[in-house]
Amino acid sequence: MKITDEKILKQLIDIRNNGYSKQERTRSGAILLSNNDIHLNDISKIFNVTTRSVFGWFKDFRDEGIESLKCKSGRGRKLLLNADKHKGIIEKHMANHPHQPKTAFALTVDETGVKMSYDTFKQFLKKNSISATRE
Numbered sequence: 380m381k382i383t384d385e386k387i388l389k390q391l392i393d394i395r396n397n398g399y400s401k402q403e404r405t406r407s408g409a410i411l412l413s414n415n416d417i418h419l420n421d422i423s424k425i426f427n428v429t430t431r432s433v434f435g436w437f438k439d440f441r442d443e444g445i446e447s448l449k450c451k452s453g454r455g456r457k458l459l460l461n462a463d464k465h466k467g468i469i470e471k472h473m474a475n476h477p478h479q480p481k482t483a484f485a486l487t488v489d490e491t492g493v494k495m496s497y498d499t500f501k502q503f504l505k506k507n508s509i510s511a512t513r514e
Contacts, residue, residue, distance in 0.1 A: 380410065380413045380414060380437055380440075380441070381414060382410070382414050387444075387445065388411075388414070390445055391407045391410055391411050391414075391445075392407075392411065394407040394445070394448060395407040395408045395411060398448070399449075400449075400450055402448075402450055403448045403449060403450070405426055406436045406440075406447075406448045407448055408426070409422050409425075409426060409433055409436055409437075410436065410437065410440055412425070413437065419433055419434065419437075459493050459494075459495045459499055460491075460493065460495065460499070460500075460503045462507055465487075465491060465493070465503070466507055466509070468487060468490055468491060469483070469487050469500075469503065469504070469507075469509060470509055472484075472486045472487050472490075473504070473509055473510070480500075480501070480504075481497065484497055484500045487500065
């Protein structure tokens with residue numbers, strides 16, 4: 380892939396050096412390497428990804444331009460617990476069992492039907508400022 384537009388090359392270099400996410404920096408670096416006639420197989424080895432991934436990055440870049448380097452919404456693992464939906468249930472169980480968070484955890488799992496680890500439960504408590512105090 381040869382890029383002749385100096386403005387786009389400067390943007391790619393800036394993203395590679397100062398990009399917001401690792402994903403953006405990696406993809407821009409791969410495109411710049413390709414621009415310097417580095418083969419697809421070599422690029423995939425450099426970034427420890429499949430050649431199919433690198434080919435996808437190139438295709439997206441051809442189709443969408445610089446915007447293709449950014450993370451798209453909806454990617455990644457979805458949260459198990461939703462603050463709007465589960466916070467009241469968890470607060471109720473924590474209020475009823477302030478010194479027994481594992482009991483509150485078990486009751487929450489039973490009531491919500493959400494399979495989660497105790498660590499996930501604790502992270503939700505911390506993130507949503509739920510303390511173990513009786514009301």
